Amino acid sequence: MEIAELGEFGLIRHLTDTIEIKNAETKKGVGDDCAVLEFEAGRQVLVTTDLLLEGVHFDLQYVPLKHLGYKSAMVNLSDIYAMNGRPRQMTVSLGLSKRFSVEDMEAFYEGLRLACDAHGCDIIGGDTSASMTGLTISITCIGDARPEDVVYRNGAKDTDLVCVTGDLGAAYMGLQLLEREKAVYNSQIKKEKVASKQINAEDDFQPDFSGHEYLLERQLKPEARKDIIEALAKEGIRPTAMMDISDGLSSELFHICTQSHVGCRIYEDRLPLDYQTASMAEELNMNVTTCALNGGEDYELLFTVPLTMHDRVAAIPGVKIIGYITKAELGLQLVCRDGVEMELKAQGWKAI
Amino acid sequence: MEIAELGEFGLIRHLTDTIEIKNAETKKGVGDDCAVLEFEAGRQVLVTTDLLLEGVHFDLQYVPLKHLGYKSAMVNLSDIYAMNGRPRQMTVSLGLSKRFSVEDMEAFYEGLRLACDAHGCDIIGGDTSASMTGLTISITCIGDARPEDVVYRNGAKDTDLVCVTGDLGAAYMGLQLLEREKAVYNSQIKKEKVASKQINAEDDFQPDFSGHEYLLERQLKPEARKDIIEALAKEGIRPTAMMDISDGLSSELFHICTQSHVGCRIYEDRLPLDYQTASMAEELNMNVTTCALNGGEDYELLFTVPLTMHDRVAAIPGVKIIGYITKAELGLQLVCRDGVEMELKAQGWKAI
Numbered sequence: 001m002e003i004a005e006l007g008e009f010g011l012i013r014h015l016t017d018t019i020e021i022k023n024a025e026t027k028k029g030v031g032d033d034c035a036v037l038e039f040e041a042g043r044q045v046l047v048t049t050d051l052l053l054e055g056v057h058f059d060l061q062y063v064p065l066k067h068l069g070y071k072s073a074m075v076n077l078s079d080i081y082a083m084n085g086r087p088r089q090m091t092v093s094l095g096l097s098k099r100f101s102v103e104d105m106e107a108f109y110e111g112l113r114l115a116c117d118a119h120g121c122d123i124i125g126g127d128t129s130a131s132m133t134g135l136t137i138s139i140t141c142i143g144d145a146r147p148e149d150v151v152y153r154n155g156a157k158d159t160d161l162v163c164v165t166g167d168l169g170a171a172y173m174g175l176q177l178l179e180r181e182k183a184v185y186n187s188q189i190k191k192e193k194v195a196s197k198q199i200n201a202e203d204d205f206q207p208d209f210s211g212h213e214y215l216l217e218r219q220l221k222p223e224a225r226k227d228i229i230e231a232l233a234k235e236g237i238r239p240t241a242m243m244d245i246s247d248g249l250s251s252e253l254f255h256i257c258t259q260s261h262v263g264c265r266i267y268e269d270r271l272p273l274d275y276q277t278a279s280m281a282e283e284l285n286m287n288v289t290t291c292a293l294n295g296g297e298d299y300e301l302l303f304t305v306p307l308t309m310h311d312r313v314a315a316i317p318g319v320k321i322i323g324y325i326t327k328a329e330l331g332l333q334l335v336c337r338d339g340v341e342m343e344l345k346a347q348g349w350k351a352i
Numbered sequence: 353m354e355i356a357e358l359g360e361f362g363l364i365r366h367l368t369d370t371i372e373i374k375n376a377e378t379k380k381g382v383g384d385d386c387a388v389l390e391f392e393a394g395r396q397v398l399v400t401t402d403l404l405l406e407g408v409h410f411d412l413q414y415v416p417l418k419h420l421g422y423k424s425a426m427v428n429l430s431d432i433y434a435m436n437g438r439p440r441q442m443t444v445s446l447g448l449s450k451r452f453s454v455e456d457m458e459a460f461y462e463g464l465r466l467a468c469d470a471h472g473c474d475i476i477g478g479d480t481s482a483s484m485t486g487l488t489i490s491i492t493c494i495g496d497a498r499p500e501d502v503v504y505r506n507g508a509k510d511t512d513l514v515c516v517t518g519d520l521g522a523a524y525m526g527l528q529l530l531e532r533e534k535a536v537y538n539s540q541i542k543k544e545k546v547a548s549k550q551i552n553a554e555d556d557f558q559p560d561f562s563g564h565e566y567l568l569e570r571q572l573k574p575e576a577r578k579d580i581i582e583a584l585a586k587e588g589i590r591p592t593a594m595m596d597i598s599d600g601l602s603s604e605l606f607h608i609c610t611q612s613h614v615g616c617r618i619y620e621d622r623l624p625l626d627y628q629t630a631s632m633a634e635e636l637n638m639n640v641t642t643c644a645l646n647g648g649e650d651y652e653l654l655f656t657v658p659l660t661m662h663d664r665v666a667a668i669p670g671v672k673i674i675g676y677i678t679k680a681e682l683g684l685q686l687v688c689r690d691g692v693e694m695e696l697k698a699q700g701w702k703a704i
Contacts, residue, residue, distance in 0.1 A: 034398040037396065039397065044379060047386055047476065047492075049445055051480075051488065080385075093402075124399065132406070132408055136405065136490075243384075
């Protein structure tokens with residue numbers, strides 16, 4: 001069905017009609033000039049926003065719209081957890097070009113709602129517009145936390161432990177894999193065109209993802225670490241500094257160290273890596289440590305805790321201590337496997 | 353200066369470094385995973401978001417970037433006032449193609465900050481990204497209000513008075529004027545090309561805006577009606593329903609009547625029109641009533657108040673009573689100058 005058949009208001013109604021409000025804090029969702037929220041007394045409100053643009057942040061040639069909806073929500077939810085908060089509400093704005101159908105938007109919303117449902121987040125509004133060019137997605141996520149629980153980037157102290165969750169570099173390897181298979185597919189199409197054969201590559205082409213399923217999942221379906229925030233709360237641990245790893249570990253370490261006026265020492269052999277990440281890096285002749293340090297989109301958490309919490313934090317499944325915080329003048333150091341120290345470089349993979 | 357010289361983080365720092373936080377409610381602005389807000393006890397939080405896309409919502413051939421920044425903020429501020437709230441914070445996300453310079457973004461932010469300063473609104477964050485295509489602007493505005501002050505679209509009652517602020521149709525006429533001058537300019541360029549002359553239309557061309565300054569201002573520099581919200585509060589008037597006029601009076605009347613389960617009777621001779629709107633409509637051979645009913649982007653307020661408040665609301669400068677609310681079965685009626693009644697059509701000018 002073409003979107004024009006429903007019109008702007010019709011499409012919004014169609015996509016949001018069955019949304020159920022889950023939070024008592026949401027007094028009014030879609031349908032007025034503003035959404036209306038009312039938080040428990042004494043709560044602080046957390047606000048984050050992310051812009052996702054076709055051709056820059058995603059490639060619809062290999063990202064299904066349902067996955068895109070899921071991921072678009074997840075990258076915002078992750079920012080709320082990175083403040084040690086709980087996500088509550090989300091606004092979703094979409095710029096749509098003519099090539100999208102109502103069914104496409106249903107798929108996008110299906111993924112979006114799956115993510116929001118899993119994290120107890122209400123979709124409370126947004127804006128839908130025609131776009132002259134590609135798909136534009138802008139999401140704002142709102143969460144809350146008790147003021148004493150909010151964790152900033154600037155609280156890391158000398159001797160604190162540096163922890164990361166999950167493993168690193170897999171999402172980046174997943175992207176490399178998708179790009180490789182896309183190149184193979186496109187060159188196959190080109191060959192068939194040159195040979196003046198009927199183009200049926202789409203039917204024939206089987207991308208080779210075997211043994212790399214985890215990498216694809218990490219790239220296409222990242223998970224915000226609600227479980228870690230809950231585990232930390234259960235253990236009574238409030239990190240001194242925290243952020244999520246969206247631009248790569250190196251880049252995020254720079255943010256924390258700069259804002260906290262400290263340095264850090266990270267151990268290469270402590271970086272958490274999945275087997276598939278390592279084997280894919282070898283296949284592509286890439287340095288796996290570089291991938292773990294600079295590959296983005298892992299959406300894991302990077303945080304610091306006082307040294308005294310070593311045993312408690314080490315006991316949480318999925319958390320790995322990778323080093324410690326030092327005085328600022330010692331800089332950001334990576335201790336390599338052979339014992340050599342290297343200065344870390346802030347090399348976020350997402351340059352403007 | 354090219355944006356690449358500064359990089360994403362450098363550009364954000366450059367544009368937001370000098371921003372001063374004005375509201376005690378803003379605990380943390382730009383610089384962490386989330387902004388952190390803390391509202392007074394017992395306040396409700398209002399959230400609105402708008403997406404503005406090049407080629408759909410604005411044409412950079414005639415919209416200066418400073419004006420665009422101003423207007424982008426204003427359309428969001430207007431939604432907060434439309435709930436009878438006060439704007440407090442704003443996030444600003446930008447997708448930028450290579451043709452924009454640092455100076456361009458400074459101009460955009462200058463307009464944005466001018467609007468925010470005038471309305472006591474803090475810029476608390478956002479997202480900046482490369483764009484493969486045109487300029488993408490996504491703004492989310494947050495405000496607050498006491499729960500008993502919030503005005504929805506669904507509270508209009510039979511016999512309530514229907515009021516609008518300012519005048520209608522001028523922004524739409526301003527757009528027509530800009531489009532006309534653009535067409536003249538482009539055809540002049542074309543002619544010079546055909547004649548193989550050097551193209552210097554840009555130097556020679558003088559768009560003819562004399563006598564239409566008000567229309568241009570209404571299109572390029574709309575003002576959210578903070579003054580009206582303050583005047584209503586001073587008079588102790590809480591509208592029964594309210595919204596801002598962004599898609600045109602007819603469309604907004606439909607929203608209020610549908611959500612309130614009522615009808616309305618609007619008088620053509622009561623529609624507030626500026627002299628320049630009427631004269632421009634005549635010049636363009638358009639029906640001025642149609643322009644007032646269906647022209648968008650006025651960002652005036654449409655609201656309803658109980659009949660008993662007639663004298664108090666009529667005394668507020670800039671407010672005009674244009675009709676009254678009826679039972680739903682009477683529909684939405686326009687009483688024309690000649691006494692003939694016509695059914696109103698919801699014909700928002702902004703179709704997807």
